[in-house]
């Protein structure tokens with residue numbers, strides 16, 4: 095279903111508004127990530143990621159983004175950061191790790207950027 | 214009759230939970246943040262509230278996108294802090310106040326706020342971290358009040374407007390004040406301030422806007438209702454929309470408040486961290 099006619103958000107650079115359109119697009123991916131609240135699910139994913147992604151019906155774009163642990167690609171594929179944070183948790187990545195990855199910085203550079211915001 | 218003593222605001226960053234667990238109170242990174250809390254604890258120690266209404270936003274533990282309530286009110290006997298994906302140590306359950314919850318739910322719907330009632334609600338860092346900051350050792354602190362969690366949706370747009378959040382708080386005030394038993398109540402507004410975790414703009418923090426919000430919320434919260442939701446995303450960052458919880462809290466305090474304490478520090482994790490104590494004026 096095309097619901098582009100309901101897109102009333104003016105773009106904010108570097109920011110995806112997670113609205114109904116994105117929620118529909120990313121449902122399977124987000125549902126998988128939501129399951130990672132449970133330790134057993136996290137272990138199951140790590141044991142066989144392909145089977146686990148298949149079980150939740152991820153599409154190819156979502157699967158590849160997960161294989162690559164590529165946060166920007168996961169967002170483009172409909173991922174919501176609140177659920178993606180649980181995916182990141184599997185690999186012990188914190189919000190500075192994923193911030194650095196998305197901005198193309200080292201973690202130290204990213205933390206410095208955060209510190210500078212206080213000046 | 215129940216009486217609202219005041220409002221407490223704080224950021225609720227997950228990393229704070231770890232820092233508390235590891236006792237990093239005097240660590241140079243953490244000290245300017247943790248130093249914002251003793252004056253609020255002293256005030257709580259003096260007033261000893263019976264009930265803490267904790268307005269927070271769930272981050273994908275209590276709710277998923279299959280059913281996403283815009284406003285949800287806990288009505289459980291206790292609230293459990295469950296694993297939210299990182300395997301951090303969980304706490305014993307927080308005691309609820311279901312008879313007060315149902316009074317509030319009745320009153321809110323009477324006032325035409327159509328909320329979701331929750332007889333089970335696992336609570337995440339958004340609820341737990343503020344409790345740990347205000348009542349060290351929570352929930353095992355001897356002064357730990359009973360609690361009612363209220364969660365507003367900031368996960369998925371459309372999120373509530375700032376005006377709706379403030380109006381929710383105003384209705385909540387009437388709901389609490391009409392409770393027939395004597396109860397001393399504090400209202401927590403948790404989350405924010407500016408931060409963005411996702412996208413190429415990750416790491417965005419806006420000191421000037423945070424300070425504007427912390428200033429206006431004291432004496433002129435109505436001015437903040439002029440901010441549109443997209444403007445809030447732009448100026449506070451995608452997750453800075455959690456400021457809605459502060460608006461809900463502020464609405465519950467009545468027209469006039471006194472700012473007893475305020476602290477602001479950048480950065481804690483990826484966030485501009487703000488803390489306030491606002492006391493109600495009768």
Ligand SMILES: [Fe+2]
Nearest residue numbers: 339404405455
């Ligand atoms: Fe949050």
